Structures are given as C-alpha cells and as structure tokens.
Amino acid sequence: MSHHQLQRVIVRMLHDQAFARAMIAGRSDTVAQAALSDAERGWLQAADPRAFAVDTYRTSRLLKALIDEFPCSVARVASLSGSSWRQGLHDFFSSTGFHVGIQRRGRLVESFAAWLAERDDQVLSALVALELSVALLARQRSSAGPGTSVKLAAGVGVLALPGGLLSLVHAVRAQLGDDVIGALDGYRWPPHQVRMAEQERVLVVAGAVEPLGGPLFDLLSCCGAPGGATLQQLIEVGARHEATAEDVAEIVDELRQDGVLR
Amino acid sequence: MIEIAPVVVNPLRVRPVVGYQSGVIDRRQSFLERVVALPRLGVGVSTEYGAQLAGGLDVMDLAESAPDHVQFLEVGVEIAKGLDADALAWIDAGRPTTYHFLDVNLDEPDDLGPDWLREVAEVCRQLKPAWLCGDAGMWHFGPRDRNHMLLLPPILTRESATDMAVGIRRLRDATGYEVLPENPPGQVFIGDMTLLEFFAEVCERADTGMLLDCAHLAIYQHLHGRSPLEGLDRFPLERVVELHVAGGTHREHDGFAWIDDDHTTAVSAETWAIFDFAVKHATNLKAVVFECERNQAAATEAGFARLAETLAVDGHMHS
C-alpha cells in the first residue's frame, strides 16, 4: 500500500474509534479490507488506540462544519428521525460512504451528501442536491487566463429545482437562524409543499440562491457549459426570447460587472 | 560593589530587510550556497487569518511597543481565505514577512495544481516573503478543502520522504522562493524512520533548508520516551534556517498522556533544551518565531526574554 493509502487509513481511524480499535487489534476483516502490508499492519498494531482518540471533539467539529453547509438537509433528517438525530448524524463517520470516500480521496461534502440522500425521501434528496451544489460552487476557484468565451464566474451556478423548494429553503433557514444545531432539537418541519413535477430556476451567487427568469436561465446555462459560450451562441439564445444582439451584449456586460459572468 | 548588568544585545536585531524578494532560485547552487543570500529576519511572531479578531495578539501594536520581539511576521496563509486586514497593514508598512502555508499536502502531486500555484504566486507578490515554510504534513483529506481542521504528520518512510521532496522542489520552482518544511505535531507517528531521520532525508532529497519546530519535536520525543535532544546531533542542523518555539499543555485521555500544541506561552523545559541546542549548532539560522499569537502581549514577555537570552549567547545569524 502506498503511504497515501496508509495515511488515509489513519484519517479513518482518527474519525472512527471502533474502526481504529479493530485495526489495531488486527481484526482480519478490517485489516484485509484496508489491504495493508505486513510492515504497515505491524506499525499500526504497535500504536496506542487511545492516541487516535485524544481529540474528543474531532468528529463534532467536522459535523458542525458539515451542518453549516447542509442546514436544511440536516433539519429534514432531524425532523424525520426525532430525538435520535444527533447520534444518527455521528453514524456518518462509521458509514461505508465516509470510509470509502476518504480512501478514494473523495470530497467530504460529497460523501456526506450521498450518505444523507440514502434515506428514502424525495424532499430530502432535493434539498441535499441543492445544498451540495451550493457547497461545491463555494469551493470553485477562478482558473487562469481570460478566454475569448463567456463563462460563469467562479462560484456562480444555475440550477433547476422542484417547484416550491426555494421557498421551503427560505422558511427552514429563517426558522433555524444562526444556531442551527441549537434549533434542531424538537424541530418542526414547516408545512410547505414541494411539487416534484414542476421546475423552478435559480441562480447561485456567493452562497445565495435567487429565482431566475427563463430567458436569463437559458443564457446563463449556455455560459455554464464546459468551455463557456461564444457571443454568437448567446445571441442565438437571446433571439429565441426576442432579444436583439445589442440587448444580449448589454446583458452580458452588466452580468460581468455584477461578477456573475467572466 | 555595584554590579553592572550586562547589556544584552540581541544578535538577531538587525536592520530588517524590507521588500526582499528572491523570485529566482539559481539551480546550479546547492542549498548551502543559496542560504547565504537569504535575509536574516531575527525574531518574529506568527499569525493566522483573523487571529487578532479572535482575541489574539495585536502584532502591529506589539511591533510598535516591543520592536525587538516582532522584527518580522510569519503570515499563515490559506489561499481560500486570503490575507486578513492585519497582514495587509503589515505589508503596507513595508515590514518583512514569511509565508507559512496552511493548505498544502506537499507529498500529494494533485495538491500542487496550476490554479493553486498561480494563487500562491499572487500572494507572494503581495507579501514579498523572505521564504515559504509550513508544516509538511496532511492539512486536508481528499481534494483541498476548508474546515477539516486537520494536521497530521507524514508517514515516516523513505517513499513518503521522496514524494515530499518532489513537492517541495515543485513549489520552489513554481514560486522562485525557498520552501522550508516544518516538522508537524502529532500523537500518532507511523513508519520505519524517526521524525528527524525523515526530515533529514526530505531536506537532502529536496536540497532545501528546514524550519525546526522545537515544541513539535519535544512532543514527538516525549511521546516516544526519548530525551529531547536524542538524534539531534546526527541531524543536519546547518540546514535549519528557522526555529519555532511555543508553549503546550500536558493532557491525559483515558490514561494516555499527551501534549496539546495549543500555543500557550508556557514553553516546556524540553522545548527550551531543543531550542538552545539548535541555536548553538544551526549555523545558517536566520529567523526565530515565538508562536504566541493566541495570547495577550503581557503574557509573552517572559518567553521573549528567554529567547533573547539564548540568542545573545549563541546567536550567530548570518545576513
């Protein structure tokens, strides 16, 4: 096993004490699953299991950071699982998704989102998809060089959501306030309807999600394609909405000034 | 008889080098030739994004009231966060800095992608640091991310040291600055090399200098039941350009004794022993950081005085 793989096993041991103990005790299923060499197994078995547990807030801290990015999804889980929501969320660190994600150098937010969405609930799936998109956009960094094409700026995205989801999100966020974890005990889900068959278009900028009209959605979707869009392509999109080439150029200009396009 | 107290002149107290920028590394020269051109920075403090707002040290204030204590600022940089107002004010005042990275796993090639390197180069243009440095360990798992709050020591094997050296060379080539790996703290060290053997290997393979964190080394030695100085006599101390000193807290978990690297001002005797030894033998020492950024200035006095004492006796920083 490469040192990278071994390092990832250690990360898993730091976040999952049962896994750490099994690994150190040489429990064959766990060790085989980690595909360690004899020498590596020897190093781990010589370690003190308590050394993996000294940071007693490690998982709570990480969970808090994840809840900050998935407040509505977690509130949905809490409302579905009642008083056991807290332990339920800590189970993430012993889930296959967490362990496989770490071992494959995956993104934690993606493993967490996939784990949340395992529950059979359409509204939860839609919330998770939205919050994951926002989380991934927040991680986008602008890449090098000005190109000739028109592209969405780093951190900007356009999404199509089920009808009513955005107003549900606003309602849940308003209820949760800043202290999300504090608000989750006994949380009562608001009576908003989500219409899965309908579509609502939104723009994500700097973490904020705003409704978007059809013509702008089409223009920005075009800019969101890999490699961006040419002005000519945008003019064609504009024409479908009865906008002139001048209108399109003006809109692109304004959106560039607003930091939506680059 | 009246005793006259000796005047303690801090040998690190030199005219600060302002706006130093290497930008180009002469690849024909070995590190021990290149190190001569690195500026002597003296004593400094470190900071992280938003440290002062979180109730930590006011570095500008301390630099005004106790200039001997803050001759340079080690700026902790996470590219996703950028530079905070304190760091920007420091740069605006034309004061010297070093760039301490907080967001790169040097041994992972994917972590040193072109976009990140471009942004690092941009921050370097702003900071004009004397060099880049930082813990050579695992800052995040998976692709670069915020909020992992993780710093693990590397796997102590030759393979890992080789990959680390490749990353150091790559960062050095991309920025034109020396890149000094720092020994990270930790409670779990895995591999068939000791920490000092590992970093000696990294420095040799990358042909680079080292930032020796005395407190981190003391934690490692304590964890393994070694005396503080064990192995240091065989370590290439001539490669040590910078030293870190910080206080820690003894803690226990389930009967397991460990030292928390929480940067208090209570520096342990073991850390001071390592510091004293290193100052004596690190012939290319250029900078010392007292990592006291989470404390108020008054609490740092004794630590700075103790640093100055050793440096007055053994300090031999070459400009």
Ligand SMILES: [Fe+2]
């Ligand atoms: Fe340090």
